[in-house]
Amino acid sequence: MTKDVLIITSYFPPEIGAASNRIFQLAKGLQHHDFNVTVLTPLPNYPTGKIFDGYGGKFRHISKEKNIKINRLWIYASNSKNKLLRLIAMLSYSFSLIWFFMWHKIPKTVIVQSPPIIVAFTSMLFLRKKNRNLILNISDLWPIAGLELGALKKNFSYKLLEKIERYNYKKAKLVLGQSEEILTHVTSMFPNKKTFLYRNFPDFELPKIEKLTSNGKLKIVYAGLLGIAQGIHKLCAELDYSHIELHIYGSGAEQLQIETFISQHPQLPIFFHGQVTRTALHGLLMSYDIAIIPLLNRIYGSVPSKIFEYARLGLPMLYFGGGEGEHVINDNNLGWIATSGDYDHLNSVITTIKIESLTIERKQAIQDLAIKHFDFNRQLDALKATI
Template sequence: MKHARLVPEDVEIAGGGLGKGLRVLVVSQHYWPENFRINEVVDSLRSEGCDVEVLSGQPNYPHGKIFKGYSAFGLGTELHPSGYMIHRVPLVLRGRGGGFRRIWNYLSFVMFGVAVGPYLTRGKPCDVVFVYAISPILQGLVGAVFRQIKGAAHVIWVQDLWPESLEETGFVRNRLALAAVERLTSFIYRRADLLLVQSRGFIGKIKAVAGDNIPIAYHPNPGDLPPVRGDIEEIPPLSLPAGFNIVFAGNLGAAQALETVLDAASHVQDPDIRVVFVGSGIRSEWLRQQIEKRRLTNVVLAGRFPSAVMPSIFAQASALLVTLNRSKALSLTIPSKIPTYLGAGRPILACLDGEAAELIQDSNAGLAVPAEDSIGLAEAMVRLKNMPEEARECMGKAGRHYYDAHLAPARLARELISHFRYAVDRRTRLR
């Protein structure tokens, strides 16, 4: 069995309602008004004619506080402003991100999703149950239950490797516990009709856990959809100062090698070069303290901004920065911000290994140095700043060209629908 794209990359897929008549239930613990890639994927699927509903939890990410208008133990269905149904199940809130609370946060979605999700979606037939599997993979258990109840094809879009991510982040070190997680992961994978992976590097690892009988296909994360007219203020909420501004956007977490960025900034002597963090996460406060402790005047914490205004911030950036820790699992990952960076048409600075570094180099979209190489990152910052402006513009244009050819949301939505139809056909044959 060939484990690759079920839809060849060189085949142009016609648009115009490819998903018409296809009923999709998306299972994702996190969803609008939280800011996750799956939000835009749903919009793209609906633009192609799919009938989509979503099963999610109560919004509380990233700060662990319930969003206004919601209740942690609320239960019910709401209408998204675009006109589709979102079914909400109760959750134990993340709180400030402590390990015990996070575990219960994950488990609560699975328990309530299995216990009351079928009630919320009663009388709603579907053809595909689509699980957006950011960590943890446990969400796949909810999809497996719906597969049985609805008789639908079960498709899991794997965004992270388990149990590798647990081991390499140090969250779980006990060998028996890791073995148990691997068995559970295998159990979940084997109850899917199709596994989609966000990076080709995942394929071998997942095949070893899932076995040879479950088809695996590469399906990358798309970039952001263009903002809806009227969603962006004419004056951007963040105006970058004069100089060479290197923007890091997104999650400020444990995997993002933030120490490396600060170390690199401390080595840069050019006063025009500045690193601007736009986002938030569990290490936001640590980052603020470190900037003060190190007296780094060339590092700015700008805070978190709505996704609709990010294009205006990217447009002001001299370069866009992406970093990850050095680890085997992370070297197989392509951060979801990279497609968005490519679409922004700005040169990219990457400090990471493996698949993502190769993507930046192959697309000619910027400079890549090894993960956790703070000296190399500092030198790359200076090198990029000292390049002729024409050379940097060529990098940005090359990145945008790669995005249009491979990562544009509409094209990937059509590919995703083709994956869905493959899974439906396969399930029908196996019955």
């Protein structure tokens, strides 16, 4: 029997990034498992802060993609560093959600993505009827993450966000968390809350691992958002390039700084390749020796989804972000760990990585482990049984 489910998210393709990919995979997976899926999302605008071509001047855009009905609602788009403008952007989408809730029939089962917690709060508040199955999907812990990133301070606003956070957890019948730390945090407030560890496992065709040619330098690649949290600009400045090359793919707030740094240091082997599609990126990543996964500061509850994506590609990783991600890398022998924020240690670890050790057999072992332990469909089957 087909079951209706509504997914409410602030990010969805054609937007790029882990959040967009994660929700798209969930929607597609549920649709393939006999769910009738509808998605509520803003008009695409991330990470540029501008409504994408083809969507401008509209209050609502409706489409059907892979049998998923997608309602894209109006938002005041902005990627400004100004906190007030960011708040206005979130509130504008919240108002669009309220309008939608008033005029449309909402299915019994609703999956709400958080953060942004204000958007999640709007959904939990207006859909809180006792007979509704509200599922909160938490990818990052806010407001704690905002505090650790320096985006928030412990003041009245922070205390208000903590109350909103607590309300969201209280009203959820089931909490999905992408890390053990997230679930521990939720159950510390609500010990009897039903939770489910929902990792951001990818689901794409396995590539064939082939032997790489080498110019004698270790080819390190970073691919993803070029935001403040990732600290790629600082990474460019701190790396020792004696025996390495750094290749960068992506876009975001730091892109101009990175491009300026590269132009001002032409002697350094740093190569910026811009933004490419996820499918194209998978093919390109196979030509590099290792991938680096950095975070400027350790973020409680965060486990970058890149870990699971790169594992499926058979790509060894250098993890530089602290937290639970370190345990995932170490426990599964996926690569190397450098102490978060310690660039001297990062450079020291890089010197221990020998190109000749990056054999096809080693990469194949990583891919085989991903197939066995990071399986999207097996995880989805377990989730399906809980909703």
